[in-house]
Amino acid sequence: GQQLNQSPQSMFIQEGEDVSMNCTSSSIFNTWLWYKQDPGEGPVLLIALYKAGELTSNGRLTAQFGITRKDSFLNISASIPSDVGIYFCAGPYTGGFKTIFGAGTRLFVKA
Amino acid sequence: SAVISQKPSRDICQRGTSLTIQCQVDSQVTMMFWYRQQPGQSLTLIATANQGSEATYESGFVIDKFPISRPNLTFSTLTVSNMSPEDSSIYLCSVEAGQGMSTDTQYFGPGTRLTVL
Numbered sequence: 001g002q003q004l005n006q007s008p009q010s011m012f013i014q015e016g017e018d019v020s021m022n023c024t025s026s027s028i029f030n031t032w033l034w035y036k037q038d039p040g041e042g043p044v045l046l047i048a049l050y051k052a053g054e055l056t057s058n059g060r061l062t063a064q065f066g067i068t069r070k071d072s073f074l075n076i077s078a079s080i081p082s083d084v085g086i087y088f089c090a091g092p093y094t095g096g097f098k099t100i101f102g103a104g105t106r107l108f109v110k111a
Numbered sequence: 112s113a114v115i116s117q118k119p120s121r122d123i124c125q126r127g128t129s130l131t132i133q134c135q136v137d138s139q140v141t142m143m144f145w146y147r148q149q150p151g152q153s154l155t156l157i158a159t160a161n162q163g164s165e166a167t168y169e170s171g172f173v174i175d176k177f178p179i180s181r182p183n184l185t186f187s188t189l190t191v192s193n194m195s196p197e198d199s200s201i202y203l204c205s206v207e208a209g210q211g212m213s214t215d216t217q218y219f220g221p222g223t224r225l226t227v228l
Binding site: 101 | 115144153156216218220
C-alpha cells in the first residue's frame with residue numbers, strides 16, 4: 001500500500017539554525033500536508049500543498065510539492081525554541097478519503 | 112478550518128474497564144475520523160465515522176473493541192472497551208473540512224491521553 005517515508009527521524013539543532021526535513025513515497029500523492037504536534041496536543045496543520053511543483057510559505061516555514069508528486073520537503077528558517085515538536089507529513093490515499101502519515105521528525109532546539 | 116474539542120483530555124483507567132471519548136466539532140462535517148497514537152509513534156487510523164451509517168474500521172481494529180457512535184454531523188464518540196495496558200495511547204478525533212474531495216485536509220482535536228493500569 002501507499003507509504004510515506006519521512007526523514008530525518010530526529011534533529012537536534014541550535015536556535016537560529018535552518019532546518020530541512022523531507023518526505024518521500026513510491027506512490028503518487030495529489031496532496032501533501034505538513035503538521036506539527038506539540039507535546040500533549042493534537043497535530044496542527046502548517047501547510048497544505050495541492051499542486052505539483054507548488055512552493056508555499058507560512059511565516060518562517062516553506063514547503064514544496066515535488067514535481068514528480070512523490071516527495072515534499074519542509075524548511076524552517078531561523079529556528080526558535082517553540083519550534084520544538086514532531087513534524088508529520090501526510091497525504092490522502094489516492095482515490096480515497098483516508099489520510100496516511102509519515103513516522104514524524106522530532107525536532108529539538110537548543111537555546 | 113474546524114474547531115474540535117475532546118473530552119476527557121486525559122484519564123487513568125483500570126484494566127478491564129471501558130472509557131468513552133467524546134468529540135465535538137463547531138460545524139457540520141460529513142466525515143469524522145478516530146486515530147490512535149501510541150507513545151512515540153505516528154498516527155494510526157482506527158475508523159471512519161459517517162453520520163447515519165456504521166463506522167468503517169481499519170485492519171486490526173474491530174467494533175467490539177472500539178465501538179463508535181455518530182448521532183449527528185457535529186458529534187461522535189469512541190469507546191475503548193475492556194481496556195488493557197496496551198491500550199494506553201493518545202486518541203485523536205479528526206474531521207475533514209472541504210468539499211469531500213481527496214484533496215481536502217484534516218483537522219485534529221487536542222487528543223485524549225489514556226493510561227491503563
